[in-house]
Amino acid sequence: MIGDGGSVPDGEVDGLGERELLDLYRSLILLRKYDERSLVYHRQGRIGTYAIFWGHEAMQAGAAHALADEDWIFPAYRESAIGLLRGIPVSTVLSWWRGHPAGWWNPADYNVASICVPIGTQVPHAAGFAWGKKLKGEPTVALVFFGDGATSEGSFHEGATFAGVMRAPLVLFCNNNQWAISTPLSAQTAAPTLADKAIGYGMPGVRVDGTDVLAVYEATREAVERARAGDGPTFVEAVTYRAMPHATADDPSPYIDPERVEEAKRNECVGRYEGYLRRLGVLTEAQVDEVKDWALELMREGIQQAEAEPEPDVSLVFEHAYAEPWAALRADLAELRRILGG
Amino acid sequence: MIGDGGSVPDGEVDGLGERELLDLYRSLILLRKYDERSLVYHRQGRIGTYAIFWGHEAMQAGAAHALADEDWIFPAYRESAIGLLRGIPVSTVLSWWRGHPAGWWNPADYNVASICVPIGTQVPHAAGFAWGKKLKGEPTVALVFFGDGATSEGSFHEGATFAGVMRAPLVLFCNNNQWAISTPLSAQTAAPTLADKAIGYGMPGVRVDGTDVLAVYEATREAVERARAGDGPTFVEAVTYRAMPHATADDPSPYIDPERVEEAKRNECVGRYEGYLRRLGVLTEAQVDEVKDWALELMREGIQQAEAEPEPDVSLVFEHAYAEPWAALRADLAELRRILGG
Amino acid sequence: MAERFLVEAVNDALHVEMERDETVLVMGEDVGRVGGVFRATAGLRDRFGADRCVDTPLAEAGIMGAAVGLCMAGWRPVCELQYDAFSYPALDQLINHVGRYRWRTGGAMDFPLVVRMPYGGGVRAPELHDDSPETYYVHTPGVKVAIPATPADAKGLLTAAIRDPDPVVVLEPKLVYRTARGEVPEGEHVVPLGEARLVREGDDLTIVAYGAMVGVAEGAADRLADRASVEVLDVRTLKPLDEEALLASAAKTGRVVIVQEAPRTAGYGAELAAVLAEKAILDLRGPVIRVTGYDVPYPYWKLEDAYMPSVERVVDAATRLLEF
Amino acid sequence: MAERFLVEAVNDALHVEMERDETVLVMGEDVGRVGGVFRATAGLRDRFGADRCVDTPLAEAGIMGAAVGLCMAGWRPVCELQYDAFSYPALDQLINHVGRYRWRTGGAMDFPLVVRMPYGGGVRAPELHDDSPETYYVHTPGVKVAIPATPADAKGLLTAAIRDPDPVVVLEPKLVYRTARGEVPEGEHVVPLGEARLVREGDDLTIVAYGAMVGVAEGAADRLADRASVEVLDVRTLKPLDEEALLASAAKTGRVVIVQEAPRTAGYGAELAAVLAEKAILDLRGPVIRVTGYDVPYPYWKLEDAYMPSVERVVDAATRLLEF
Numbered sequence A, B: 001m002i003g004d005g006g007s008v009p010d011g012e013v014d015g016l017g018e019r020e021l022l023d024l025y026r027s028l029i030l031l032r033k034y035d036e037r038s039l040v041y042h043r044q045g046r047i048g049t050y051a052i053f054w055g056h057e058a059m060q061a062g063a064a065h066a067l068a069d070e071d072w073i074f075p076a077y078r079e080s081a082i083g084l085l086r087g088i089p090v091s092t093v094l095s096w097w098r099g100h101p102a103g104w105w106n107p108a109d110y111n112v113a114s115i116c117v118p119i120g121t122q123v124p125h126a127a128g129f130a131w132g133k134k135l136k137g138e139p140t141v142a143l144v145f146f147g148d149g150a151t152s153e154g155s156f157h158e159g160a161t162f163a164g165v166m167r168a169p170l171v172l173f174c175n176n177n178q179w180a181i182s183t184p185l186s187a188q189t190a191a192p193t194l195a196d197k198a199i200g201y202g203m204p205g206v207r208v209d210g211t212d213v214l215a216v217y218e219a220t221r222e223a224v225e226r227a228r229a230g231d232g233p234t235f236v237e238a239v240t241y242r243a244m245p246h247a248t249a250d251d252p253s254p255y256i257d258p259e260r261v262e263e264a265k266r267n268e269c270v271g272r273y274e275g276y277l278r279r280l281g282v283l284t285e286a287q288v289d290e291v292k293d294w295a296l297e298l299m300r301e302g303i304q305q306a307e308a309e310p311e312p313d314v315s316l317v318f319e320h321a322y323a324e325p326w327a328a329l330r331a332d333l334a335e336l337r338r339i340l341g342g
Numbered sequence C, D: 001m002a003e004r005f006l007v008e009a010v011n012d013a014l015h016v017e018m019e020r021d022e023t024v025l026v027m028g029e030d031v032g033r034v035g036g037v038f039r040a041t042a043g044l045r046d047r048f049g050a051d052r053c054v055d056t057p058l059a060e061a062g063i064m065g066a067a068v069g070l071c072m073a074g075w076r077p078v079c080e081l082q083y084d085a086f087s088y089p090a091l092d093q094l095i096n097h098v099g100r101y102r103w104r105t106g107g108a109m110d111f112p113l114v115v116r117m118p119y120g121g122g123v124r125a126p127e128l129h130d131d132s133p134e135t136y137y138v139h140t141p142g143v144k145v146a147i148p149a150t151p152a153d154a155k156g157l158l159t160a161a162i163r164d165p166d167p168v169v170v171l172e173p174k175l176v177y178r179t180a181r182g183e184v185p186e187g188e189h190v191v192p193l194g195e196a197r198l199v200r201e202g203d204d205l206t207i208v209a210y211g212a213m214v215g216v217a218e219g220a221a222d223r224l225a226d227r228a229s230v231e232v233l234d235v236r237t238l239k240p241l242d243e244e245a246l247l248a249s250a251a252k253t254g255r256v257v258i259v260q261e262a263p264r265t266a267g268y269g270a271e272l273a274a275v276l277a278e279k280a281i282l283d284l285r286g287p288v289i290r291v292t293g294y295d296v297p298y299p300y301w302k303l304e305d306a307y308m309p310s311v312e313r314v315v316d317a318a319t320r321l322l323e324f
């Protein structure tokens, strides 16, 4: 879809006019800046452990842009910042990584579920949600993100099975970055491709270049249309290569292939798309600067806001676990306050 | 493979001479008599709840005969009596259904694992076992039985994934009787066939008529050869239609299709094979009687032995949970003896 | 009021609540076409349709996980897990999501889901149809746990569970599904979560129990009647526990025997004993004795009567305590 | 003897035992190429090959289930589960098979598998990297449970676990992986399962703890030193429990505070309190007080210090007990 400026020609995507193409660009840049700044904030001790998604922006933005506003996104930790594309404040996501309750959000405010930390367990949530919306006669579609490693989990399997049987309006979007921490895809599954798993759930499986945001967008849009038309779920496998450590705590040197990493960096998705837009003549130098400045400014404000959050009150340890904390929980809080106060 | 005595001609199977064909017949009859008598024993209150396998004998015997003696079988409850084909006494299996510890056996004595009651959880056991044998350089193959319903379980998925990745010498044998208690296959999965799931684990998937013992035998033998040659696991889907209740406690009338049941009964596997052998001229009326009498005699002896088992001693509540029961467990036993004695 | 068996009371509650609230949806293995292996959901599919009484694939983590998503889509799912020991594949979803999702949304979203399952031993069944898994549930933050002992409570607690904004696990003592019989109020009937039931009053000793063990406790109380006045307390809601009722009874009798089917170590009886050891220490006139299942696998059924707490074992414990 | 961090002692035990017994096989997510996310298995793949230090697919039930099969094929698998809260998908296999398979074979087959995992809070990690799941394990028949608090015990208990014929779950307090440092015997070193460790002797009050809470107990004992002589008991093996050591200490001091990170209800502290309420009732001079995590989801890490039992909370409990 996106060419190489040489022998491979650029393609076009139906329904993506200049405005949409630039919106997509803004999303990519926002995610990229979020990620790059987060790494810096982590090094500065301003956020905790952080799961880097550098190089995954095309999968995230491409998929998210293929959805309607009323559609729901079920992210894994790798898509921690996907909510930015739905209006979740930067400070909220940064707070999440700062271990602060200001990182909580109401999924219904943004149609973005909470970040799922265990691998694959969000797949049945998304399947149940999509099925539930269908039962209510609403046209909502859900999209769930997960990694290549997640496809080995029983939760993935059971969720996909449910989605297939219920013909749930769901897009199962697999970020195949070819690593689960240090475990390569070849040690993860013997399947020829991950998309080949789709038939086992009675759904179409499509494979797409995860560094090509337009290809991702188009494949996802087709899946969304199919879902909305009542034709059930689709498995989308987007392929890339993880060019960064799994997370800030990871040192990939014992396992990674440095040449593949270099290649992946050369071929990274934001640069590819920028080249495409330039060739198309819809992106000027001034626009590039404007968008990057805008994103950086959002980050600056976001981290300031996050850091300005007051220390959370201990009552938040107890609140929200249950709709109404009962006597023993209230007594625990009172005792804790007494001890901390004294 | 087995014809219909009319327009569909009978086939032959390489390596199955007259002796082997008759051995297979004995196994079928033994299983059939075990099942029929068990139903009677249940009605007489001599065994407890019982999972009927009438009509599944071809899948069980066909698969078991394709194995070498050193190969292991991992049965589900539907294959509770598979051990009979490996020398487990009838009384042992009856004791299992009588809730008596004499139903315990040492898997290593027969290369038959314990009966697995939870759905699908034996699949990773078998995968780990086969992989473990391969790691030791032994030529052992394992075969694991499970139902159509089991393919929806996360355990099945994770076990199959392991088998694929480890290239474990394993046959995943699916008894697709098209029902999981009252749930039809169409509500179990949207996959076109269960064999289609195989590609998701990077293994061949084959589909075979589960009422044709020769077809089952041949498909399994090929899978076993592949496994033994180091070419990894195979998924075998054997298709039949459950013609009996799920178990003695089940009344299928609210959900079953009586016409399909009648068809399945007309087409049942033991009769089909008997017809084949007769047409082939290797089975005489006298042999039929001899084999059936032999099987019935084994059952008579078996139930007598099982009923002759003394009531188990209460110490068996505590023994075998751990290699060495510790003080608290010994004290519990002593107290229990005191109370029961008094 | 009609006389009903316990399992019929469950069925009744489901009918009434599904009628009352069209967002209540029943799902599980074999709950639809056949009405559940114990017939707890019989008639629901005919009455409310296959979309509100759903036969699911054979996948417990899928059931529990889908239920989380259904809540987010505005449903109140009531999940049947077919048997105690077959609920374990769903523990991961229960612990990491069901119990945590409200908290994770800062209290913004309700997860009013119910998990119900037949549990417990004594039914002459093959392996793994007899577990008493309440500890796994009761230890898990974010869920509540109820266990009825009578038909009326089976209806009332399940109704409360369905209406509760939080996830509730209801364990139904299958041993007494069709032996416990009693008056059950018609129509809507709520037994609030968090209130114990004083089964009978007494002065000398309290037997605390729940589920099928309440009957054993009553049997023991009868057996002891000529020697001691025995109070029987049915905990009924394990979480939140009605501490007041427990402590009041301990204060009155000073002697407590706790009965639980589950293996002893870190069972719910331990929690009850720990509460007493912390909050009733001056009231206790003797040890708090637990009569429990043993720390071994639930046995083959020929031996299950020896494994399960019996009237004899409870009487023995009570006698030791009375003579302490 | 060398000084080692706790996680290094784990690594040492694995090296020594794999050297000693070629049927010992380490498996888990990321244990091979990268030596485990905490480096507990570092060096094993290089030393013993990829067949004995196996990077598995991302499938915890698969790991636990395959380990059962590996035992049947003659191996002694040591499974690493990457984090406490990611062990839950394996609970089904653990409860229904790992804990029951020996029994199911009438004692004919051993299942000498080990499950080890980092557990516990206080590490400033994202959600679900902080659970203390010991209750789920300790309540499960057929498995044993050990939790070391020191490097030497980390080595010795893991060694005992590997050599044990039964399944053993070893929970390693990740909070002190690289802060607990101490002398660790070279070569083979066994700390038998079932023996508590008397950390320090005292006469007035006992603090019972395990894992990272032993350090908190010691901190509290220090803080109380001018007011009371405090004994600290490290349970070390939760199952089987060293009842003797517990009861001896309670008999001596008459006052017991129990510290546990996990949520309170039906936590392991409840078991300890219940044992005391049953077997030490005449020794107790006051309530048995539990200082525990709360019955709520483990919080965001900005709040975790408030959630985790602290020296202050233990001192407060001890003070109340001393003044009782």
Ligand SMILES: Cc1ncc(C[n+]2csc(CCOP(=O)(O)OP(=O)(O)O)c2C)c(N)n1
Binding pocket: A078, A117, A118, A119, A146, A147, A148, A149, A150, A151, A175, A177, A179, A180, A181, A246, D029, D058, D060, D082, D086, D089
């Ligand atoms: C159930 C579970 N097991 C283990 C982990 C620890 N873990 C965190 S990320 C990860 C690898 C996930 O790989 P993949 O699914 O490919 O996603 P990616 O990180 O590559 O986006 C693992 C094993 C977890 N979070 N949840």
Ligand SMILES: Cc1ncc(C[n+]2csc(CCOP(=O)(O)OP(=O)(O)O)c2C)c(N)n1
Binding pocket: B078, B117, B118, B119, B146, B147, B148, B149, B150, B151, B175, B177, B179, B180, B181, B246, C029, C058, C082, C086, C089
């Ligand atoms: C984990 C688990 N869930 C539920 C059950 C209850 N159950 C027993 S048999 C059965 C249906 C199994 O169907 P299938 O796998 O097709 O095997 P079949 O009985 O047809 O041979 C169910 C749901 C169980 N044994 N284990």
Ligand SMILES: [Mg+2]
Binding pocket: A147, A148, A149, A175, A176, A177, A178, A179, A180, A181
């Ligand atoms: Mg990945």
Ligand SMILES: [Mg+2]
Binding pocket: B147, B148, B149, B175, B176, B177, B178, B179, B180, B181
């Ligand atoms: Mg079936």
